[in-house]
Amino acid sequence: MxxxxxxxxxxxxxxxxxxxxxxxxxxxxxxxxxxxxxxxxxxxxxxxxxxxxxxxxxxxxxxxxxxxxxxxxMTLREFVRLMPYDAVRIEPWEGGVQVAVRLSPMAAALYRSVPERLGLEFVRSERVGNGGLCDPVCFVYRSPGGVNYYVTEEVR
The missing domain is CATH 1.20.5 (Single alpha-helices involved in coiled-coils or other helix-helix interfaces)
Structure with missing residues (x-):
């Protein structure tokens, strides 16, 4: 090649x-x-x-x-606004104002935790009425500002 x-x-x-x-x-x-x-x-x-x-x-x-x-x-008005419509009654009270929130037992079970979620301190619960077993229960909470809120379970 x-x-x-x-x-x-x-x-x-x-x-x-x-x-x-x-x-x-x-x-x-x-x-x-x-x-x-x-x-x-x-x-x-x-x-x-x-x-x-x-x-x-x-x-x-x-x-x-x-x-x-x-x-x-948190003001009284803000607290009341969180509760169901037509369930709130505001009354004068010894230390200022009482907020009575009247709820059916089922609604009370649902809304009972609302105050605690808002940072209100639980004070006590007591039966209100004449002492019967069907009397409503009142839950008392105190806000950091010192205002007491009363959430009442209404028995129907």
């Missing part, structure tokens, strides 16, 4: 390998680019989730602060 033929044979032998290597490299670069794009998308999603978590943490912090303010500054 002549030198020219040998060079041509060498070039032909190398060409497919060179093309295959370039194609393989292009495919690798394509997959790498796709993977980078996918990772960038996931990073963006995680950053949005992190921002949402930070926002929720701030909302929780504000809600806790608001709840603490409510506990300190």
């Amino acid at each position: 002549s030198a020219a033929a040998s060079k041509t044979a060498d070039a032909n032998a190398r060409r497919p390998a060179g093309i295959a290597a370039r194609v393989s490299e292009a495919v690798d670069l394509h997959y790498i680019a796709e993977y980078e794009q996918k990772l960038a998308s996931e990073i963006e999603t995680l950053e949005r989730a992190r921002a949402r978590i930070d926002s929720l943490r701030l909302q929780i912090k504000q809600a806790k602060r608001h709840a603490a303010d409510l506990k300190r500054n």
